[in-house]
Amino acid sequence: MAVAVLDTLPAEKSPARRALGRLLRRKGAVFGLVVVAIFVAVALAAPLIGPADPSATNWSLIRKPPSWEHPFGTDELGRDVLGRIIWGARASLLAGVVSVSISLALGMPLGLLAGYVGGWVDGLISRVVDGMLACPFLILAIALAAFLGPSLTNAMIAIGVSATPVFVRLTRAQVLNAKVEDYVEAARAVGNPHWRIVLRHILPNVLAPIMVQATLAIAAAIIAEASLSFLGLGQQPPEPSWGSMLDSARRFLSQAPWMAIWPGASIFLVVLAFNLLGDGLRDALDPRQH
Amino acid sequence: MLAYLSRRLLFVVPTLFFVSLLIFTLQQLLPGDPAQVMAGEDQRPEVIEYLRAKYHLDQPFPIRYLYWIGGVLQGDLGESIRIGRPVRDLVLEKLPVTAQLAVMAFLIALLIGIPAGIVSAVKNNTVWDYAANAVALWGLSTPNFWLGILLILLFSVELGWLPASGYVPPGEDLAANLEAMILPAFVLGNAIAAVMMRHTRSAMIQVLGQDYVRTARAKGLGERVVIVKHALRNALVPVVTLGALEFGQLLSGAVLTEQVFTIPGFGKLIVDAVFNRDYAVVQGVVLFTATAYITLNLLADIAYFLVNPRLRS
Numbered sequence: 370m371a372v373a374v375l376d377t378l379p380a381e382k383s384p385a386r387r388a389l390g391r392l393l394r395r396k397g398a399v400f401g402l403v404v405v406a407i408f409v410a411v412a413l414a415a416p417l418i419g420p421a422d423p424s425a426t427n428w429s430l431i432r433k434p435p436s437w438e439h440p441f442g443t444d445e446l447g448r449d450v451l452g453r454i455i456w457g458a459r460a461s462l463l464a465g466v467v468s469v470s471i472s473l474a475l476g477m478p479l480g481l482l483a484g485y486v487g488g489w490v491d492g493l494i495s496r497v498v499d500g501m502l503a504c505p506f507l508i509l510a511i512a513l514a515a516f517l518g519p520s521l522t523n524a525m526i527a528i529g530v531s532a533t534p535v536f537v538r539l540t541r542a543q544v545l546n547a548k549v550e551d552y553v554e555a556a557r558a559v560g561n562p563h564w565r566i567v568l569r570h571i572l573p574n575v576l577a578p579i580m581v582q583a584t585l586a587i588a589a590a591i592i593a594e595a596s597l598s599f600l601g602l603g604q605q606p607p608e609p610s611w612g613s614m615l616d617s618a619r620r621f622l623s624q625a626p627w628m629a630i631w632p633g634a635s636i637f638l639v640v641l642a643f644n645l646l647g648d649g650l651r652d653a654l655d656p657r658q659h
Numbered sequence: 660m661l662a663y664l665s666r667r668l669l670f671v672v673p674t675l676f677f678v679s680l681l682i683f684t685l686q687q688l689l690p691g692d693p694a695q696v697m698a699g700e701d702q703r704p705e706v707i708e709y710l711r712a713k714y715h716l717d718q719p720f721p722i723r724y725l726y727w728i729g730g731v732l733q734g735d736l737g738e739s740i741r742i743g744r745p746v747r748d749l750v751l752e753k754l755p756v757t758a759q760l761a762v763m764a765f766l767i768a769l770l771i772g773i774p775a776g777i778v779s780a781v782k783n784n785t786v787w788d789y790a791a792n793a794v795a796l797w798g799l800s801t802p803n804f805w806l807g808i809l810l811i812l813l814f815s816v817e818l819g820w821l822p823a824s825g826y827v828p829p830g831e832d833l834a835a836n837l838e839a840m841i842l843p844a845f846v847l848g849n850a851i852a853a854v855m856m857r858h859t860r861s862a863m864i865q866v867l868g869q870d871y872v873r874t875a876r877a878k879g880l881g882e883r884v885v886i887v888k889h890a891l892r893n894a895l896v897p898v899v900t901l902g903a904l905e906f907g908q909l910l911s912g913a914v915l916t917e918q919v920f921t922i923p924g925f926g927k928l929i930v931d932a933v934f935n936r937d938y939a940v941v942q943g944v945v946l947f948t949a950t951a952y953i954t955l956n957l958l959a960d961i962a963y964f965l966v967n968p969r970l971r972s
Contacts, residue, residue, distance in 0.1 A: 497681075499673075499674040499677065500675075500676075500678040504678065508910060511930070512682070513685065515933040596915055600930055622811060629805075632805075633809070640800045
């Protein structure tokens with residue numbers, strides 16, 4: 370409601386617009402945004418800028434150091450490392466976005482329910498969340514991926530489910546704060562049904578911190594996917610993934626160190642970018658700081 | 660005091676129950692007939708029959724859970740199908756290795772994180788502060804298995820100073836043990852150091868703004884005394900207790916670090932179990948880590964409660 374009123378005032382910029390302005394004034398956040406945009410562009414354009422088949426082997430090009438034709442060198446099966454990094458960006462970004470979408474789709478409704486309804490519903494959801502949080506994130510993801518079977522899809526499900534409790538807790542805490550606010554009281558007083566109060570009045574007001582957490586969670590999910598692929602539980606060879614590239618690089622460290630440098634650097638750069646973007650969003654969306 | 664403790668302990672019970680339920684439910688995710696999947700390559704009917712009987716697979720889910728949890732409560736975590744040994748023995752055998760790695764990593768994290776946090780808080784908004792924050796961001800964004808690989812490249816392949824792998828038990832040769840453990844411990848401690856640095860920085864900034872710090876300065880104490888004796892002592896309490904929460908992070912990281920440096924610990928145990936489809940071992944390890952995590956959290960809470968007089972009344 371408040372947002373709608375502000376939007377109709379001519380001179381005043383909307384809160385979202387102002388937050389965007391604050392975000393774009395932060396160098397770290399802009400850097401993060403640019404790097405993320407570049408990686409997304411690379412992933413989308415992989416068929417245009419990368420090799421047609423990143424898994425095609427070439428026995429005459431085994432473990433060649435970086436050169437003009439192969440700027441990042443070639444791997445133990447004669448495949449171009451740069452080409453596999455370009456195609457591997459798809460697995461990493463997909464894993465980041467899909468896993469976090471799963472966490473949001475599971476975590477937000479449960480958090481809204483626990484926070485708004487309270488009582489035994491809250492008690493039950495909170496205890497289950499405590500139980501999940503007691504298992505270290507990656508170990509839970511490994512166990513889930515192990516039982517589901519190794520594949521990129523299952524890795525994304527495992528990571529998404531393992532990261533869900535954080536979103537349940539965060540949403541619940543935000544709802545607990547929001548539901549005692551006057552505007553919720555007002556919405557209730559004019560006779561709105563519960564679902565409408567939750568979805569139209571509470572949800573939009575608790576979304577900002579959840580979005581910040583989601584951005585940071587994408588960074589964690591990308592590392593987690595790389596970790597699972599590194600352990601052989603994610604993207605299966607010969608499909609390219611940064612994590613599994615590092616796993617094969619590990620076996621040729623003294624002969625082909627270039628195989629280890631670039632996949633790791635890509636993970637680092639994209640994770641750093643999402644972390645910077647998340648930190649920037651947090652500062653931009655927190656009105657108390659301004 | 661006792662009321663708080665008993666309430667806190669009572670809270671642990673349902674958490675443990677849901678952890679055990681969660682871990683047991685994992686079995687339900689196995690595609691197809693669990694007995695066939697668990698038997699792996701050995702598909703003789705008598706093996707499958709044995710597994711079906713052993714895990715009570717012909718019984719409904721709640722009954723099976725009760726059988727399982729009954730065993731767990733008596734210290735029976737099941738048996739490794741591949742190695743033919745009790746999971747409990749495997750866990751206890753690997754535990755000291757990972758514990759040593761975790762303790763060394765935690766010490767390294769404290770040694771880097773706390774001084775860096777103090778410097779960046781005291782020299783807030785200077786080059787030092789920015790540098791410390793940049794290092795922390797690097798620590799949080801680097802996948803630790805990549806850092807491990809880079810350090811092996813530098814110290815083992817290029818310089819030849821430290822071994823890339825080859826764990827030696829400390830009882831056998833302590834020097835060789837430390838040589839093999841220092842790189843993995845650094846890799847594992849690196850990410851925790853970043854978290855410690857951020858906690859220390861924000862706790863110190865908060866404490867440095869308190870009245871008693873101003874009083875200490877006003878009565879003419881040297882800056883070093885004010886920072887170390889007055890500010891740091893108060894700032895460290897939340898930092899160290901929050902540190903206990905990083906234990907889960909340590910164990911998660913240990914899985915990858917042990918894989919990179921081929922250290923025969925907990926992480927190696929769970930990864931090998933995953934590839935051998937040794938599901939009882941996977942469940943046992945997860946259950947054990949979760950229980951250890953809950954226990955450590957409880958201890959941290961109690962410690963926090965004991966050192967903070969305001970909570971005691």
